[in-house]
Amino acid sequence: MLAGMRVALQTFGCRLNQAESDRMAADFVAAGCEIVPTSAVAEAVVIHGCAVTQVAAQESRQAARRVKRAAQAAGLPPPLVVLVGCVVEADGRVPVVPDVDLLVAREDKERLAALVLARLGVVAGDNPPAARPRQARRTRALLKVQDGCDFFCAYCIVPHTRGAPVSRPWQQVLDEARSLAQAGFAELVVTGCNIACYRDGGRGLVELLAAVAALPEVTRIRLGSIEPATVEREIVDLMAGCDKLCRFLHLPLQSGDAATLQRMGRRYTPAAYLEVVQTALRRLPGVGLGTDLLVGFPGETEAAFAATRQVVASLPFSKLHVFPYSERPGTPAAALTEVVPSAVRKARARELTRLGEVQRQAFARQWVGRPVTVLLEGVDAAGVGQGWSGEYLACRVAGVAAAARGQLVPFTPVGVATGGVLV
Ligand code: SF4
Incomplete structure (x- = not known):
């Protein structure tokens, strides 16, 4: 039936x-x-x-x-x-x-x-399976480790819609990681609302990642966004000693202005952010560095925006996600006055996006002539494979077999195409 x-x-x-x-x-x-x-x-x-x-x-x-x-x-x-x-x-x-x-x-x-x-009038089985057939269309598998967030950033609806952090049991995550790796996924993407909140007993995200990496079946692990002022230092230490963890850190900055960060309800200062990123760059040479930026938050003056631009320009980001602020009813920020005009928000977003493109190109150029490992997500009829390096750079690899889709392949780029694509 x-x-x-x-x-x-x-x-x-x-x-x-x-x-x-x-x-x-x-x-x-x-x-x-x-x-x-x-x-x-x-x-x-x-x-x-x-x-x-x-x-x-x-x-x-x-x-x-x-x-x-x-x-x-x-x-x-x-x-x-x-x-x-x-x-x-x-x-x-x-x-x-x-x-x-x-x-x-x-x-x-x-x-x-x-x-x-x-x-629909039918009764489902009691035991949902661990295997996830729908992911067979992809070469990377998402590994959800937790849900929810209680950081209550002033602009964010997530704590109101997803509730307080809830972690999946340790063993359940490990079992799923193993079964996904055995099913052929070469990369596991560790996902959650605020993954730094992961807890099971006395163990947190860093211990969990170490345990997943210790599974012999697992070949590559990519981390989602890590909130600054949580466990990012320990993550850097782990990355420095673990080849399976992709060297890509996504640390959402949001603003480079201390007062704006405070109004946003963020838990760090620009100085603390800079310090931790400098440490990461020293310990992980060539690390890919991503961030989120929220521009035009209420009260963001020209000087505050200039501070953000200055922090961004001072770091070798490889991936910027830039968002013009938009009011979200139900959040404290929606009630703030000193609203930045919409046109100004958009103009600031465009400016940082352009800066991000320049930075991405510069970051990619560092990798010309240096070996990277690419997870091939597709191979076209001409034998050109598309995929991502561990540092999260898009790559186009010539001369690969169609059967190489989903595999990790070594690649030494000879140049950089538009958009920071290694070729
Ligand atoms: S922005 Fe991130 S850390 Fe802040 S409340 Fe939303 S989900 Fe939590």
Whole structure:
């Protein structure tokens, strides 16, 4: 009876949402369902929404709203429409989207497949599988280690939508890491809301990473973002002594101005940030360095923005994520006055984005003539492979076999193309 039940999932937002969607898909597959694209006929469509910005929340709601209309336009029976994710929490768990049949709250996410199947009149198995077949389309697997955050940065809705930090049990993470590596994933991407909050008994993220790296099956581990003023120093130490950990550190700076950081509710000063990055650069020569920047936060003066630009320019960043601030209702920052005009926010974002492009190119040039290890994510008909180095540089590798997709290959670049791509 279950065979032939078709489920489509559409995911918005962060890597954590993607990791959770992979898990949901695996649960559906284990229950005998087929995962189909959102454009295909399905008995259920799951919209895994995001609420990090108002625009993201609106897009998630619109996607849910479109499902039944699209089925009707195609003359098909309407599927069960399911909405889950931060947008449900941000909307107060109230059905604000017409045509949504099932809202799934955050505490029910883990059993979403069972809830959906129950609504469809079937009973899911009690034991969701550890294997995650949907990830077979990728060469990297997401390894979720925790959820939630209680840092309450003034602009961020996440602690309000995802709640306090909850860590997955130590052994469960290790078992999943092993099974993903055995399934052939050459890289595990450690994912969570605020992974520095990982705890199981007296053990934290650093111990967990060391244990994952000690698994003989695991070949490469990439870390998601690490909040400054948490365990970044210990991570640097671990990276310095562990070849399996990609040498890429993503430390969100947000602002280079002390007063702005304070208003944002961040837990470090620019001086502390600079100090820790300088230590990382000394201990990990050639490390890829990423950051997030939030510009145009209320009260950010020209001088405060100049301070951010100065900090960014003083460090060899390889990857900048620059966001113009947007008010998020429900956060303390939304009530702040001294609003920076939207045009100024955008202009500041453009300026830093341009700086980031120059920095990325400069960082990539350092690697010309030096060997890197590339995880090949695709190989085209001409035998050119595309993938990522451990330092998180895009690479184009000529003369590889199609079968090399998903493998780690040595590569010595001879040049840098547009966008900092090693060739
Ligand atoms: S650390 Fe701050 S920005 Fe990051 S999820 Fe937590 S509250 Fe949001």
